[in-house]
Amino acid sequence: MKRTIISTISVVVLSTVLSGCMDKLEILPNDQIITENFFEEGSPEEIESGVNSMYQRLQSSYMYNLRMWTLDIVAGEGRVGNEAGGNGLETTQLSNFTATSDNSGAKELWRGPWAGISRTNWILTNIDKSPKISDAKKTQYKGEAHFLRGLYYFNLVRLFGDVPWIDKQQTASDDLQVSRTSKDIVYQHIIDDFSDAASMLPAVYENTTDIGRATKGAAFGLLAKVYLTLKRYNETLVAIDSVTNLGVYSLNRKYEWNFSDLRENGPESLFEVQYEKDVTAYSEFDILGQGGWHHEYMAPLASINIGGPWGNFG
Known part of the structure; x- marks a missing residue:
């Protein structure tokens, strides 16, 4: 019981000290590269x-x-x-x-x-x-x-x-x-x-x-x-x-x-x-464009494709 009380008091005191100093501390994302230092630190x-x-x-x-x-x-x-x-x-x-x-x-x-x-x-x-x-x-x-x-x-x-x-x-x-x-x-x-x-x-x-x-x-x-x-x-x-x-x-x-x-x-x-061939990694319509759309748009209308086909140039 005594150990629990001491731990609790320690946490409260530490929180009080930190909250009092927070306005004086400049916290930087030291674990990552940010835009301002990307080229210098990357x-x-x-x-x-x-x-x-x-x-x-x-x-x-x-x-x-x-x-x-x-x-x-x-x-x-x-x-x-x-x-x-x-x-x-x-x-x-x-x-x-x-x-x-x-x-x-x-x-x-x-x-x-x-x-x-x-x-x-x-x-x-x-x-x-x-x-x-x-x-x-x-x-x-x-x-x-x-x-x-x-x-x-x-x-x-x-x-x-x-x-x-x-x-x-x-x-x-x-x-x-x-x-x-x-x-x-x-x-x-x-x-x-x-x-x-x-x-x-x-x-x-x-x-x-x-x-x-x-x-x-x-x-x-x-x-x-x-x-x-x-x-x-x-x-x-x-x-x-x-x-x-x-x-x-x-x-x-x-x-x-x-x-x-x-x-x-x-x-x-x-x-x-x-383009990425592996559709399990990137789908055809992945927002970054890693998967090529071409086969869906070019495939004949009678074929069966995911999301298509549209038969363009058919």
């Missing part, structure tokens, strides 16, 4: 996870998991399959040039790249602060950020023309009412980003765990596509030759292998958005 693995976050937006349904390939329907190369209950109505409106201001497809195409752009600027603004990764890794990560920012903006400028050019991390004190930038200037920034990426990135990665990362060939390849879009044909040829001269790409023995899920990231591939 381990190499944590920094790499931040770099990887730049790629995640590519997997979004606002981008390559849905909206980017539905542009083929808008271009007249396919059609919306199952339109029952209004399925695909926004895509049908876009393809018929009858879209209204509340069209969800147009809204998502606009919103898709911006989170990715924000993350690339976050890396470019802060990566040099990290004392725990080598200069070579910092250069690689900057190259990946330049590549992805160029890709995100290349999608935006082709769809919307003049768009705001933002090349630094935004803070609460910044003016968020950003004006549009002339598409000619945006294109030059995109060219600069891909050129910087090509100078910073390796031609290949040694580890198979790095499959899907931007490479020198991917940067030269997209640079060629930008020049082709601008009808700057001589520069297009130079960029294409730069890809060939790397000596790391070749043609598949069979053309159909380019479309086989068993031969992803093959010898012809310059850059691919990666």
Whole structure:
């Protein structure tokens, strides 16, 4: 009994002392990395996870998991399959040039790249602060950020023309009412980003765990596509030759292998958005976009698939 009373008194006294000092103590989350010290305190693995976050937006349904390939329907190369209950109505409106201001497809195409752009600027603004990764890794990560920012903006400028050019991390004190930038200037920034990426990135990665990362060939390849879009044909040829001269790409023995899920990231591939094949880890419609939606949307209407099918392009 005496031991219980003493323990109780000790707890009460300690609680009183702590409550009296609480207003003088600054309690920090010492067991975790927070935004303010992420780059200064983060381990190499944590920094790499931040770099990887730049790629995640590519997997979004606002981008390559849905909206980017539905542009083929808008271009007249396919059609919306199952339109029952209004399925695909926004895509049908876009393809018929009858879209209204509340069209969800147009809204998502606009919103898709911006989170990715924000993350690339976050890396470019802060990566040099990290004392725990080598200069070579910092250069690689900057190259990946330049590549992805160029890709995100290349999608935006082709769809919307003049768009705001933002090349630094935004803070609460910044003016968020950003004006549009002339598409000619945006294109030059995109060219600069891909050129910087090509100078910073390796031609290949040694580890198979790095499959899907931007490479020198991917940067030269997209640079060629930008020049082709601008009808700057001589520069297009130079960029294409730069890809060939790397000596790391070749043609598949069979053309159909380019479309086989068993031969992803093959010898012809310059850059691919990666998805998780294991649906037990990520479902098709996982919010982070880890699971690919494509087979549900592309499967014939008569087939039986989870959540679908919709028979697009059927």
